[in-house]
Amino acid sequence: MSNWPAETKVIGQSTPRIDGAVKVTGKARYSSDIQAVGWLYGMILRSKWPAAKISSVNLDKARQIPGIKAAVPVRDGAFTIRYYGEEIAAVCGTSKQACLDALRAIEVVADVKHEFVVNEREALKENSARVWDSGPNAPANPRPRENGNVDKAFSECDAVIEGFYSTPVQIHNPMETMGNTVSWTEEGLTAWSSTQGISSVRDGLAGALKLDHSKVRVITEYMGGGFGAKFGAGVEGVLAAKLSKEAKAPVRLMLTRFDQALAVGNRPSSFQKIKIGAKADGTLHAFEGENYGTAGIGAGGDSGGGGGGADIPMPYIYKVPNTRVKQSEVAVNAGAARAFRAPGHPPGSYGMESAMDDLAAKLGMDPLELRLKNDPHPIRQREYKLGAEKFGWREKYKKPGSSPGVVKTGIGCAGAAWPAGGGDRGTQGDAQINPDGTIEFRLGVQDIGTGTRTVIAVVAAELLGLKPEQITVRVGDTNFPPGPGSGGSTTAASVSPAVFDICQKALAQLQTQSGLADARGENWFAACKKLGVSPLVVHGQWQPNLSADRACGVQFAEVEVDTETGLVTLKKVVAVHDCGLIIDKLTLESQINGGVIMGMGYALYEERVMDDLSGVMLNPNFETYKLPGIADVPDIEVVLINMPERGVIGIGEPATVPTAGAIANAVFNAIGVRVGSLPITPAKILAALGKVPPAVSA
Amino acid sequence: MKSFQYATVHSTASARELVADKGAYLAGGNDLLGLLKEYLISADTLVNIKSLPGLNKIEHGRNVWTIGSLVTVAQIENDADIKKTFPGLHEAAADVASQQIRNVATVGGNLAQHSRCWYFRHRDTQCLKKNGDLCYARNGENRYHSLFTGNSCISPVVSSLATIFTSLDATAIVLRDGKETRMSMAELYQRAWENPLAHNSLSNTDLILRVEIPTTRSRSAYLQASDKHAFDWALVSCAAATTIEGGKLKSPRVTLGSISPVPHQVEAANSFLDGKVLDDATATHAADLILKDAKPLEHNAYKVPLAHALIRRTLLKLKGEV
């Protein structure tokens, strides 16, 4: 049982964001809005080759461009370039154009290598070009992990399917790109950072620049989203600092969309060969999964948030008595992977859940029944039943491919598990209570757009008997007591217990100082007045029995597929999720809406396209790296299971996990054939339907 | 971008004089500024033509309507008379890009826009169209490319307006060497069919003044298919226009966009349809004729069935029943 109050007034309601007004009126200053006195533009020169040996970088001509105040190389001496877009040098100056001119004036002496590989399948071949001189692109023979006796188990099955499911590399595209304004003077360094982790950026900058931690301050008042790539200072952060030192002025170095697409992380691809066998009643009996994917030149580079590797959980949420799993990561000449909203899970869910529906078809079973039969988790069992009811599964379900007409309808579902989501035990915070009854919380956490400020205000308002708008919340400054990085869906579960503790301590202290038996609610102002002239400052920290980890979630999708144009229209998604005690229903629903939309992009539109011949990424822009627009977004119904007894659990990641699997299954249900590859484009639909003629060679 | 001179002109004579060999006409700027910013082209002078008098009007004649080259795509989309008289033109305009782009994109700029091939648009690939020595797309990532071409570049024409103008038999009036020259849509793009370096048949000083549309065809329709539901390029677009007399098609025209460097018309299909009653079978046969010589590549063969479906649907739309 958790220590939260049994009856709540504010917690669990729909509380609008306390910073909503400043955001929509443009008063909130995001990291990319910061204009420090005398600031300069910073920009990065990137490699135009996928592979090269750089012997020298001459910045003299760049420095002579009018307006340019500093130029720095990424490294001294010779170095190797391993992908298109890798950083070479940076400049800063008084205008964007001056910087652009300077970048073009930099002289790079390079031995351009023509052996490179950007395609996973090619990289696996024995005679492939090598990304790293030190060894092959992938381990020669990855060792399988085996439980039970898989070969024997398959022979005992009544139905066996084999499928191949692949997912593309997905690019990190938060609304605000990565970057910082950095000011480095004799006194120390201040970075206004678009980050998910002010503390990790502080530590990263201090480490890279050999500064005392106490000399580095990181501020993130408002920032435009981060999905796992924004924990470290990044090459761009360190370059901004070096430029600032040389130029003796603050430098704003925000990446362009082009930069963002190339070098600051992505979700690895996956190529999954899955074989599953079941007994006639649908009980899963044997599983064999082989997967490889690319994390570019490597995984986890500057990730901080962990993860980022190409391995995926197999057989995902299911327990199969006999399993064999073999996975490998293959290097290619492309930007490295980083943690990306629920690393490993969306591709893991997509592959396994697709295979489950293929198996259901073979068994002649309703795929929901197959899940209820096999899903080991009691919460997901509840969620499937609740969701099926809301979605109208039983009324809508028909056999795959049996929808009549040219435009076919279909439905599908899929499940999620998220192992993290618990709190960071190191989370601390202060509150200052003034004699006039105003109260200000200061936590060294950052609000990455998820509503962390509002969560703090809601918890405080509940415990103090006040309204959320009476609480002032200050976050995003390493001068405040240390807070967690916003990753692993841990933020709400980190700050809520800390705020709980601060409030308990504040109330105890107020009682002592005021002599009032209860300082809450209507007594609040009277109690505060008794403080006399000195404000009360209390310090609190994360406490146990208020938060937990591990969330589930299931989603249902309904699609229309035009079998002549291949266009998939997502009509409806029902998203059923649990995350323990619900703090703010409104911000929670926003997280789930966002998760569904991101999952939809993954299912239908997004894909990094690399060119084999030139080694460049062909779609480093929103014209051809396609993202869902409002015309694509379906009706999303969020269904929540409140479990106050578990305490607070995060939701950011599980919300995006099952969407692609559910959509892919709905498409399969509509057209009766599997498109085993994301994104599910019109071209792939038409191919799956057997309508595409062979190519004619010129 | 590289530095340039900027001039706003008030007469076509000074426009031509200022643009000379190395300048560029600036209309809505959607395409031109992107090209300049990516260093894909350079211009010593940007000649802002938006103040040229008389070119931002839609004029209704009895036999011919005139659309000035500075008329915006949004103006076409919002014009109630166009919607009634040339519904296909309305539909094509409404499908262009996004509202913001339509608000500033002009007819002249839309027709004269450059290739969208992602190799052409990439700052670090030197393909044929940029004076390099090979077409990367031919054996590379060609999902958005042509099924037909007369040269070694397979980048298709992507102007939605060109597709419908072709079916409406519209004529571009181009100021060339001080004289007004009339060019059919086929002529406007012919050079892109022949020459990998060309995006259309215009020379640097050629200025599109207006487009004339005969009112001969009372029915028209336009459809495009994309990966997404809005703000996305057409994978294939299709426009058809005709008159229906006594239940039979008269002078029908069917055009495909985004599958050839020129708006794709097949005379045999137009003449096959002439005098026919429109039904599934005739529409299907016309589609077969139009796609007969398609040369799909590794990744764009899906455009064949897609175009086939669009042709049938667009034709059937002419009947006004769907």
Ligand SMILES: Cc1cc2nc3c(=O)[nH]c(=O)nc-3n(C[C@H](O)[C@H](O)[C@H](O)COP(=O)(O)OP(=O)(O)OC[C@H]3O[C@@H](n4cnc5c(N)ncnc54)[C@H](O)[C@@H]3O)c2cc1C
């Ligand atoms: C994301 C995106 C999606 C798009 N989708 C579509 C679509 O679906 N369909 C479609 O048709 N278009 C689409 N467009 C293209 C857009 O419609 C064109 O870029 C726009 O119409 C160009 O018009 P403009 O007035 O801005 O031209 P500018 O950018 O000003 O000019 C373009 C070119 O035409 C030349 N030019 C301009 N006016 C004249 C003239 N009168 N005579 C001779 N030359 C001239 C210029 O010198 C320049 O070379 C899309 C664009 C984007 C960015």
Ligand code: SF4
């Ligand atoms: S299709 Fe044309 S523009 Fe594209 S790569 Fe080939 S030559 Fe270049």
